[in-house]
Amino acid sequence: MAQQIDWSTLGFGYRKAPYNVRCTFQNGAWGELRVSESEEVTMHMAATVLHYGQAGFEGLKAFRGKDGKIRVFRMDENAKRMQNTCRTILMQPLPDGLFEEAIKKVVKLNEDLVPPYETGCSMYIRPVLFGTGPQVGVNPADQYEFIVFVMPVGPYFKDGFKATPCCIMRGYDRAAPLGTGRVKVGGNYAASLASGVLAHQKGYSAVIYLDARSKKFIDECGPANFFGIKGDRYVTPESESILPSITNMSIQQVAKDLGLKIEIRPMPVEELAYLDEAAMCGTAAVIAPINRIDDLDDNKVYTILPDHKPGPVCTKLYETLRGIQYGDIEDTHNWVTVIE
Numbered sequence: 001m002a003q004q005i006d007w008s009t010l011g012f013g014y015r016k017a018p019y020n021v022r023c024t025f026q027n028g029a030w031g032e033l034r035v036s037e038s039e040e041v042t043m044h045m046a047a048t049v050l051h052y053g054q055a056g057f058e059g060l061k062a063f064r065g066k067d068g069k070i071r072v073f074r075m076d077e078n079a080k081r082m083q084n085t086c087r088t089i090l091m092q093p094l095p096d097g098l099f100e101e102a103i104k105k106v107v108k109l110n111e112d113l114v115p116p117y118e119t120g121c122s123m124y125i126r127p128v129l130f131g132t133g134p135q136v137g138v139n140p141a142d143q144y145e146f147i148v149f150v151m152p153v154g155p156y157f158k159d160g161f162k163a164t165p166c167c168i169m170r171g172y173d174r175a176a177p178l179g180t181g182r183v184k185v186g187g188n189y190a191a192s193l194a195s196g197v198l199a200h201q202k203g204y205s206a207v208i209y210l211d212a213r214s215k216k217f218i219d220e221c222g223p224a225n226f227f228g229i230k231g232d233r234y235v236t237p238e239s240e241s242i243l244p245s246i247t248n249m250s251i252q253q254v255a256k257d258l259g260l261k262i263e264i265r266p267m268p269v270e271e272l273a274y275l276d277e278a279a280m281c282g283t284a285a286v287i288a289p290i291n292r293i294d295d296l297d298d299n300k301v302y303t304i305l306p307d308h309k310p311g312p313v314c315t316k317l318y319e320t321l322r323g324i325q326y327g328d329i330e331d332t333h334n335w336v337t338v339i340e
Contacts, residue, residue, distance in 0.1 A: 012124070167199055221290075
């Protein structure tokens with residue numbers, strides 16, 4: 001199957017892999033991991049995932065290094081985040097170690113689909129956990145399904161590591177304080193679809209969402225976290241509504257290692273005028289530089305990269321993080337797991 005893939009044109013999208021792994025919670029206990037070749041899920045028509053949104057997911061990647069070894073990046077942090085999602089929306093948490101066991105198993109089963117080193121592509125890993133038990137009243141399910149499937153992917157943005165424009169639209173919120181913005185549930189992404197499509201129609205890569213309470217501070221950027229560079233400072237928003245990005249957390253450490261100061265604090269919109277660089281960051285995109293941000297409500301344009309090229313700090317952060325993920329740079333923080 002891998003021999004039939006044109007890696008040079010591979011985008012970021014679903015592609016069937018031979019195997020996925022699954023585990024079911026029923027009768028008060030999680031069962032054993034099982035291997036499946038099916039892409040289908042059968043469930044009760046009153047399953048809580050369909051009516052009350054009991055669903056959480058994760059996204060992580062596996063990389064094939066120059067040495068031929070397959071490395072998975074920071075899956076322990078994804079495991080912690082999924083457990084937090086489960087606790088927040090009252091789903092049954094996974095037993096300790098099951099998440100990591102499932103990741104290792106599904107990557108090994110489909111190792112032929114981990115792209116070759118020189119392609120710059122990777123294997124995207126999607127764990128998802130959802131309520132399948134029937135409820136008509138608003139209650140948590142008594143049965144859950146955990147599935148991990150994989151696929152080879154190219155860059156999330158078709159232009160790869162290039163600077164693109166974003167926009168601010170105050171008529172949309174992605175998540176609210178004290179809601180589910182800090183966990184990875186499907187509903188957060190459903191709330192971003194309308195504004196995201198509109199932004200793409202207008203020629204922007206993503207929407208920069210402001211805080212839902214005051215509309216004065218930057219929250220997130222489309223499906224990713226936001227950060228800016230001001231001199232020797234790496235600045236990223238602090239908010240009750242932001243998903244704790246494992247990529248952002250990793251880039252912060254890389255930035256520290258490179259001598260930058262880290263500031264996690266509220267970022268007023270007006271601060272965009274003083275940034276030397278800005279970017280989106282997340283598992284899918286890694287780092288996606290932003291050259292311009294248009295405030296479509298206040299008719300302001302914040303030009304960050306006049307030459308439309310990624311800035312030197314974002315470039316260094318991107319190359320360093322990617323180097324660690326592919327095994328080209330020493331993993332001094334023990335972030336990668338080699339799949340034996």
